[in-house]
Amino acid sequence: MTRRRWIADEWDQTSAVLRNAQAAHLARVLRAQVGQEFDIVAGTEVRRGVIDNIREDAVELSLHETLDATTCLPLVLALSIIRYERMEWAIEKLTELGVARIVPLIAQRTEKHLAQAAQKRTERWRKIAHESAQQSRRSDVPEITDPIPVSNYLSAGPDALHLLLSEHERARSLRGCLENSDGPEIYSATAPRTICAAIGPEGGWTDGEVVSFAKYGWQSVSLGSRILRAETAAIAVASVLSSWLGP
Ligand code: SAH
Numbered sequence: 001m002t003r004r005r006w007i008a009d010e011w012d013q014t015s016a017v018l019r020n021a022q023a024a025h026l027a028r029v030l031r032a033q034v035g036q037e038f039d040i041v042a043g044t045e046v047r048r049g050v051i052d053n054i055r056e057d058a059v060e061l062s063l064h065e066t067l068d069a070t071t072c073l074p075l076v077l078a079l080s081i082i083r084y085e086r087m088e089w090a091i092e093k094l095t096e097l098g099v100a101r102i103v104p105l106i107a108q109r110t111e112k113h114l115a116q117a118a119q120k121r122t123e124r125w126r127k128i129a130h131e132s133a134q135q136s137r138r139s140d141v142p143e144i145t146d147p148i149p150v151s152n153y154l155s156a157g158p159d160a161l162h163l164l165l166s167e168h169e170r171a172r173s174l175r176g177c178l179e180n181s182d183g184p185e186i187y188s189a190t191a192p193r194t195i196c197a198a199i200g201p202e203g204g205w206t207d208g209e210v211v212s213f214a215k216y217g218w219q220s221v222s223l224g225s226r227i228l229r230a231e232t233a234a235i236a237v238a239s240v241l242s243s244w245l246g247p
Pocket of ligand 1: 164165166167198199200201202203204205221222223224225226227228229230231233
């Protein structure tokens with residue numbers, strides 16, 4: 001039987017603590033008991049955990065053998081901020097698909113009120129990523145960075161293959177771009193290279209943004225002749241890249 005997985009709030013070599021909302025859920029909703037076993041993510045490891053003590057604000061577990069950890073994909077999704085429920089859905093699904101990091105981008109056509117509220121929404125997005133990571137039995141939670149304007153993000157690009165998902169691109173498909181690139185072996189979540197994919201807002205990229213991305217070495221790629229909603233494009237690119245990168 002698969003055990004339910006929890007991400008520890010605190011841990012050391014032999015024990016871990018789940019606090020607050022997680023502890024309350026275990027104690028009140030699941031009525032967990034001392035001696036019950038769970039998979040516990042403790043930093044970069046997954047361990048078998050046994051409950052030693054249970055309170056509504058803290059559940060203490062002893063940690064036992066190390067279990068297999070799943071690795072995230074070496075994939076960064078720079079997702080322009082879109083309407084709340086769609087953004088939240090995208091964050092949940094991208095977490096399930098295994099992306100390493102999500103960067104909420106403030107694009108020129110990101111609606112003003114969404115851009116203004118973005119900073120306040122970030123904690124909620126992190127919470128969604130946390131819950132989705134546990135539910136999909138990930139060994140880590142994807143990082144959700146603070147929201148950042150496109151112009152600042154461009155100048156901060158790490159060493160990576162940079163893909164601009166563009167509804168204006170006709171000539172270069174994502175598939176063609178991957179076929180012409182180095183093989184997937186050189187990509188890894190930790191080193192040496194990652195893949196960054198940027199998705200525009202509901203109104204799409206401005207011409208100026210497309211030019212700026214190109215100046216910083218981002219390659220425009222198409223997902224086909226149909227126009228997808230931003231959140232669909234995000235899931236599609238993560239799925240194609242995960243299949244290309246292999247197990
Ligand atoms: N409002 C625009 C579409 C924006 S779609 C229009 O009607 O033309 C939002 C984002 O999803 C785009 O900026 C792009 O990043 C991505 N996207 C949508 N369809 C795409 C496609 N066929 N190929 C690549 N990216 C696409």
